[in-house]
Amino acid sequence: MxxxxxxxxxxxxxxxxxxxxxxxxxxxxxxxxxxxxxxxxxxxxxxxxxxxxxxxxxxxxxxxxxxxxxxxxxxxxxxxxxxxxxxxxxxxxxxxxxxxxxxxxxxxxxxxxxxxxxxxxxxxxxxxxxxxxxxxxxxxxxxxxxxxxxxxxxxxxxxxxxxxxxxPPLVYGSGVGANFASLMGALYRRRPLPFALVDNRRSLVARDNLVDFIRLCLNHPKAANQVFLVSDGEDLSTAALCRRLSAALGVQPRLLPVPVVALRALALLTGKQAQMQRLLGSLQVDIGKARRLLDWRPPISVDQALDSVARWYRESGR
Missing domain, CATH: 3.40.50.720 (NAD(P)-binding Rossmann-like Domain)
Structure with a gap:
């Protein structure tokens, strides 16, 4: 091929x-x-x-x-x-x-x-x-x-x-930039983050999982003329992501219990509603179609993927 x-x-x-x-x-x-x-x-x-x-x-x-x-x-x-x-x-x-x-x-x-x-x-x-x-x-x-x-x-x-x-939703992995890299940096340096009370749910996809799915679609006969949503198959709150990414980085997170309503008010005052909403709101995807039609399962877990990206981050000397 x-x-x-x-x-x-x-x-x-x-x-x-x-x-x-x-x-x-x-x-x-x-x-x-x-x-x-x-x-x-x-x-x-x-x-x-x-x-x-x-x-x-x-x-x-x-x-x-x-x-x-x-x-x-x-x-x-x-x-x-x-x-x-x-x-x-x-x-x-x-x-x-x-x-x-x-x-x-x-x-x-x-x-x-x-x-x-x-x-x-x-x-x-x-x-x-x-x-x-x-x-x-x-x-x-x-x-x-x-x-x-x-x-x-x-x-x-x-x-x-x-x-x-x-x-795909947000893709992360070795070499990731933008907001995910900024979050890793804040956690690695143990900066206080006001997300302890955030109980949303967000779907992410590790690059390795996305690559695996793309490879499956190269020649799977049932993929033809279809639309697929893809993720790691486990949705995390912002607080849970911070805790599990901190564990992968080998640090203790400093999450402050700031009420979500206060965070929304602060975002409104500072004109950062869109950025804050990505941290406070939910975005979940259902990968049931990929499972049923193509018999696909994400080959690596969220924790495996977080360990990999954290190892890259530490070794890159950021």
């Missing part, structure tokens, strides 16, 4: 590339802007960037499956004057351009790494998102991913290209 992987230098893409390149039955062609240091010795296709006019003829030669992990990702501080147009240009138009050329070139399957943001930002406690839930994206990133999904489904119906949509 020959796989074309876009976003090969990204957080998820690099993990998937390392896994695929170690499999003797799989040949990988990685799409990159430039080859970074330590990059696996695989076939490489260099492009300047994703666009609706990119010619993929050479890159698609001999390809059986595409894993499209490249995207304009969600950003906390948006600089574009028209964010939705900026997201659409990459996540919708460029994606559909690649998929159309793939269909014409005889590629069998197109795996699209979407986002749980297609479903929405929050769930009531104990009522997780499912694949059948009505999509409710609330930001331009989520909207662009939904539009891309719909365009790909339409193309699948018209061309026979098999499309697989995967919507």
């Amino acid at each position: 020959k796989v074309l992987l876009t976003g090969a230098t990204g957080f998820v893409g690099r993990g998937l590339l390392e896994s695929l390149s170690a499999a003797p039955e799989i040949r990988v062609r990685a799409v990159v802007r430039s080859v970074p240091a330590g990059f696996p010795p695989v076939d490489v296709c260099r492009i300047d960037g994703l666009s609706a006019s990119q010619d993929w003829t050479e890159a698609l030669q001999g390809i059986d499956v595409i894993v499209h992990a490249a995207a304009r990702v969600h950003v906390m501080h948006e600089m574009a004057n028209d964010p939705l147009s900026a997201f659409r240009a990459i996540n919708v138009d460029a994606t559909l351009n690649l998929a159309r050329q793939a269909a014409a070139a005889g590629v069998k399957r197109f795996i699209f790494l979407s986002s749980i943001k297609v479903n929405g930002e929050f769930t009531p406690m104990g009522r997780p998102f499912t694949e059948d839930a009505v999509p409710a994206p609330v930001d331009p990133y989520g909207q662009s991913k939904l539009e891309a999904e719909r365009a790909l489904h339409q193309l699948a119906g018209e061309s026979g290209l098999e499309v697989v949509i995967i919507r």
Whole structure:
């Protein structure tokens, strides 16, 4: 099997590339802007960037499956004057351009790494998102991913290209950045955090579990033209995540019992409602479809994944 992987230098893409390149039955062609240091010795296709006019003829030669992990990702501080147009240009138009050329070139399957943001930002406690839930994206990133999904489904119906949509929640693992890395840093330095009373539930997915699921979808016959939600299979409160991540880091957490209503009031006063809501609200996903249809189980537990990312964090000298 020959796989074309876009976003090969990204957080998820690099993990998937390392896994695929170690499999003797799989040949990988990685799409990159430039080859970074330590990059696996695989076939490489260099492009300047994703666009609706990119010619993929050479890159698609001999390809059986595409894993499209490249995207304009969600950003906390948006600089574009028209964010939705900026997201659409990459996540919708460029994606559909690649998929159309793939269909014409005889590629069998197109795996699209979407986002749980297609479903929405929050769930009531104990009522997780499912694949059948009505999509409710609330930001331009989520909207662009939904539009891309719909365009790909339409193309699948018209061309026979098999499309697989995967919507992960927050992905963590060695090399993780952004908010998860900031939380690890605060815990490792034993900074006081006001989350002892937070009793929400959030689904996460370890990169190793997500990579395992993507690999399963490369050729599983029942994955064709399906949408899947994926997670570690265990949901954690913010307080529980802090405690278990602290244990993995080998430190005692300093969690303060601040009432949730006080945290919400503080977020309102400081204009940080969105950031605080991610720590206080729930976002759960149901992976029952992946279990039933593909007989998939997350291969590593939450604690194993936290141990791995904590070991990376300590060894990286951050």
